[in-house]
Amino acid sequence: MPTTNAPLDLNRVDLNLLVAFDALMAERSVTAAAARLAVGQSAMSSTLARLRKLLNDPILVRQGRTMVATPVAESLVQPVQKTLTDIKSLLSQRDSFDPATDHRTYSVMASSYAAVAVLHPLLVQLPAEAPNVRLRIQPFAEEYAEQLTRHQIDLVIVPRELVPSGPDLCSEAAYTDRYVLAVDQEHPDVGESISVEQFSELPYLATSPDRRPSLAELNLDLLGIPRHVEVTTSFELAPFLIRGTRLITLIPETLGRRIAPATGLRLLEPPMELQPGTEMMVWTKRMDDDPGHAWLRQRMRHFANAYIRDTPPAPAAG
Structure with a gap:
């Protein structure tokens, strides 16, 4: 930052530099910031040079293959974001959005x-x-x-x-969304309903979205219901993996209803009370x-x- 205590002359400051600074801090990349603002990379490089001169600080420095913000730049992120929000609110004075015409x-x-x-x-x-x-x-x-x-x-x-x-x-x-039991349409051991005992005995597909147990699995653990787990996968893959097998699984009803016709599944009421997600x-x-x-x-x-x-x-x- 400039070392002088003299007040900054705003007549010499292009406020568009704040927009560029916000984009550079969000992307930590000149190329990505240029794409974000729909300008050329050379233009964004020139803008970064102007920012560096204005603030008397490098703003972004290379560290290996990435760009890292300086402490001065980090300290300005929140104030600049607030300033841009205030300016936008002041200039637009809009209190509505028209989905039929607005972009x-x-x-x-x-x-x-x-x-x-x-x-x-x-x-x-x-x-x-x-x-x-x-x-x-x-x-x-x-x-x-x-x-x-x-x-x-x-x-x-x-x-x-x-x-x-x-x-x-x-x-x-x-x-x-509540959970339902999903089985193959031609499952040889499951009729119109299933008991908790049968649920625990049949081969089970456990769901683990984003490398964490699903709420359904946590529900079953709290209820102390054992499972014969043979496969663990995401909600999205579960319906396709149980098709043509004796596997059973629990999936959100909305997902099940949307894909059951295409995946040859039957959806049943679970034999236990499960907390919805x-x-x-x-x-x-x-x-x-x-x-x-x-x-x-x-x-x-x-x-x-x-x-x-x-x-x-x-x-x-x-």
Whole structure:
């Protein structure tokens, strides 16, 4: 930073440099920041040089194959983000979002299961309801909270158990989904219902999304129900792996109803009482009052709950 105590002359400062600084701190890469702002790499390099001169600091330095922010740059990330938010609010003075005409692109992170339950119904409706709105769907990653705060993604759909605490994050329930038992259509040992004893004896496929036990498995552990586990995999692969086998598994009902016809599965009522799973939407406070972001959250919640509400119940145990 400049060592002089003289006040900075704002007439000599291009405020677009703050936008470039925000992009550089989010991406930690000149090339990626240039792509984020839709400018050439040489233009972004020139902007970085101007920032370095303005702040009298390198801002980004190379460390191996990556670029690392200096302590001065790190200290300015939050103030600059707040300043940009305040400027945007001051200049736009918008209190509405018109999905029929407005252009927006949202980056949403979700598991394959959540994408089927929430994002697919929205994708189907977007051309008619919001023709200029685009969704970029990214697979779930453990560092999602960091990507949110760096504004690399706009929204995350995540199980309630994985929602982090933090003053800069907001969260809201998107939908709640119960578990059903899935078996092959021609399973030789399973009729219209199944007992707990039979459940424990049959070969079982355990679900472990994102390298952690699913809520269904945690439920069974709390209930003390043993399983004859032969395979462990994700929700998304489970229906395809049990087809043509004697394996049984527990999957969210929304996912099961969507893919059962294509995978040759039967869905039954589980023989035990299981706690349903709740998927949450997580975003940053910076986007909380944004009317377009609020519209996105409302539509995702609407389509998810409408689909789940209209899902016919699985056959009751006999």
